[in-house]
Amino acid sequence: MPAKEISSAVIQRLPRYYRYLGELIENDVVRISSKELSERMKVTASQIRQDLNNFGGFGQQGYGYNVEYLHTEIGKILGLDRTYNMIIIGAGNLGQAIANYADFERSGFFVTGIFDVNPRLQGISIRGTEIRMLDELENFVKNNTIHIAALTLPKLKAPAVAKDLVRLGIKAIWNFAPTDLNLPSDVIVENVHLSESLMRLSYNLKSMEKNSEKE
Amino acid sequence: MPAKEISSAVIQRLPRYYRYLGELIENDVVRISSKELSERMKVTASQIRQDLNNFGGFGQQGYGYNVEYLHTEIGKILGLDRTYNMIIIGAGNLGQAIANYADFERSGFFVTGIFDVNPRLQGISIRGTEIRMLDELENFVKNNTIHIAALTLPKLKAPAVAKDLVRLGIKAIWNFAPTDLNLPSDVIVENVHLSESLMRLSYNLKSMEKNSEKE
Secondary structure, three states, X not given: OOOOOOOHHHHHHHHHHHHHHHHHHHOOOOEEOXXXXXXXXXOOHHHHHHHXXXXXXXXXXXXXXXXXXXXXXXXXXXXXXXXXXXXXXXXXXXXXXXXXXXXXXXXXXXXXXXXXXXXXXXXXXXXXXXXXXXXXXXXXXXXXXOOEXXXXXXXXXXXXXXXXXXXXXXXXXXXXXXXXXXXXXXXXEEEOOHHHHHHHHHHHHHHHHHHHHHO | XXXXXXXXXXXXXXXXXXXXXXXXXXOOOOEEOHHHHHHHHOOOHHHHHHHHHOOOOOOEOXXXXXXXXXXXHHHXXXXXXXXXXXXXXXXXXXXXXXXXXXXXXXXXXXXXXXXXXXXXXXXXXXXXXXXXXXXXXXXXXXXXXXXXXXXXXXXXXXXXXXXXXXXXXXOEEEEXXXXXXXXXXXXXXXXXXXXXXHHHHHHHHHHHHHHHHHO
């Protein structure tokens, strides 16, 4: 639907709109003005209008936004009008946390396979999906439709597994390993680098302390 | 040290420089040109020079960067020249994953307390830190120096616990709950919203598929 290129800053913000609109629906809110939405989300009303104008607006003068409609439309933009099969490589705590997270399923992301190299984990079931050994990965991917692979394994193992996945035709990797994957440009990689997030926290904490010293 | 305001885009990139420089040190690389660093990191050399110039440069014409020195200096900027005591609220898979992650400790972040409401978890030890019950939190925070609290608990519980933590003097919250915390402006909140990350992945996957249809 979007005719023009959407800036990455807007894309960065869209999931947050989607989350807020979902919460409004849960609270039976039918419509909302950009002013009200802006107060809840702590962004300016003009930012909201500008962001949503990227997709043709959705708002009506004097009425505001229809919450359910806007939620659905943003969902479509985000690709949430379909379902995704996801496999998780690495069944440690982080892999299990993701497999256990029911919210993803509500958004259409279904965990259909979990893999590890640790034989002690073999056959353990997480929300109905049993942990398989990594040597079964190739057959599994060949025999099932898999859209996304989450990598929750050590950084030294991640690049080789990622290459295997790409060879098997996987086009989207959700990478939790603290390393960058160098993959072909037609493969989407979304990184979650927890260490980097923690460093931004310490940077901000340090800046805050410095500023309060100055005062 | 930085005299001027550093843009958030630069802050966003600094931990990545820090990580690459750490890997270079592990590989015994003593110095590197901005060109070499740019090839490894897949950013332009001029971007690297520009980013590092924010902090007074560090590079020497014809020599490049001293890897160890640059790593140390960026570490200082990020607040990694000290240690942080961190508590984790929520000892589910995600909380345990964080408690188990040795990399954080190497960067100076020490998990000194883990809390949950589930009595079955009480006393279980994760890397030497035992899980305590949430009703012990107040005393624990009062009797120990805590710099950071990681919230790995359900979204409905997160806001109240965050408010308690702020009341007890915690100034930095690493929030994994899929909700925004409305806290005083002198409290640093760093969010890790996994659902939003997954939605960016599906957005990019959808865009990629659309583009390949056009070709």
